[in-house]
Amino acid sequence: MRLDILTLFPEVFAPLFASIPARAQTSGRVKVELHNLRDWGRGRHRQVDDVPFGGGPGMVIQAEPLAAAIRAVQALDPKPARVVYLTPQGTPLSQAMVEEMATRPRLLLLCGHYEGIDERIRETLVEQEVSIGDYVLSGGELPAMVLADALIRLVPGVIDSESVACESFSTGILDHPHYSRPAVFEGRSVPEVLLSGHHGRIEEWRREQALLNTARRRPDLLARVELNAAERRLVGGCQERGVPSEP
Numbered sequence: 001m002r003l004d005i006l007t008l009f010p011e012v013f014a015p016l017f018a019s020i021p022a023r024a025q026t027s028g029r030v031k032v033e034l035h036n037l038r039d040w041g042r043g044r045h046r047q048v049d050d051v052p053f054g055g056g057p058g059m060v061i062q063a064e065p066l067a068a069a070i071r072a073v074q075a076l077d078p079k080p081a082r083v084v085y086l087t088p089q090g091t092p093l094s095q096a097m098v099e100e101m102a103t104r105p106r107l108l109l110l111c112g113h114y115e116g117i118d119e120r121i122r123e124t125l126v127e128q129e130v131s132i133g134d135y136v137l138s139g140g141e142l143p144a145m146v147l148a149d150a151l152i153r154l155v156p157g158v159i160d161s162e163s164v165a166c167e168s169f170s171t172g173i174l175d176h177p178h179y180s181r182p183a184v185f186e187g188r189s190v191p192e193v194l195l196s197g198h199h200g201r202i203e204e205w206r207r208e209q210a211l212l213n214t215a216r217r218r219p220d221l222l223a224r225v226e227l228n229a230a231e232r233r234l235v236g237g238c239q240e241r242g243v244p245s246e247p
C-alpha cells in the first residue's frame, strides 16, 4: 500500500516512522510519502491560504495550490490514489471503513488547517471525507496519522493476522481481557482457566468475557452481532443486572 500525505506540517509525522508503521515500511509492504503543500505555494513566502470570501475569522487553504499539489502527487505513481480529506465534517472513522480503505493500493490523505480548504476542492478532487470524531482539532495531521496507523496494521503481513482477527470491532464486539506474568499481582490472580492449558475452555471463556465486556462498555455494538441463545442469555443477564458502564 502507498500512502501519500499532503500537509503543511510534514515534520509532525514522526509516529509514522516508528514501531509497527516503521517496520511495515522497512519490509516494503507500505510506502508513506510526505508532501509539503508549501511547495505549491505562491511567492517568496510560499503562501497557500487567504481570507474567506464574505468575511469572518480565520484563513482558508486556497484551491489553486491544493489542486496543483494533488495533481502533482497523483502523477508520482501510475496507480491512481483515492483522495481522502480529513475533516470533522466527514464520515466518522470505524474499523469497517478502515478495512475497506485498506483494500486500496494507494490513498492520498489531505490535511486541512485554519478554517479548512476551499469548498471547490471538496467538490471536484476529494473522493472521501473522514472524521476521527465529533471534536475539532487544529489540523488534519493527527487525524491523518490515526487513519494511516489503523490502515498500516491491516496490510497483510504487517502484524499477525490472528491478532487482527480477534481485536475489538473486527469481530463486531470488544476484545476479551488480557493477562500476563505474574500469575498473582498485588493479591489479584489471573483467572484459573487461563492457567489450565485447556484451549477449548480458554476460547469459550474469552468469547464470554468479550461479550460481557461489550455488554458493559459498549452495549450498542451487541445489536449488530449475531448471538446464539446462550450468548443472548449471558449478555441479557448482564444488562438486566445493570452492570455499570464505564465512565
Ligand code: SAM
Pocket (backbone or CB within 6 Å): 085, 086, 087, 088, 089, 110, 111, 112, 113, 114, 115, 116, 117, 130, 131, 132, 133, 134, 135, 136, 137, 138, 139, 140, 141, 143
Ligand atoms: N472550520 C472547520 C469546521 O468547523 O468544520 C474546522 C477546521 S479545523 C480547525 C482545521 C482542519 O483540521 C480541518 O480542515 C481538518 O483537516 C482537521 N480536523 C479538525 N478536526 C478534525 C476531525 N475531528 N477529524 C478529521 N479532521 C479534523
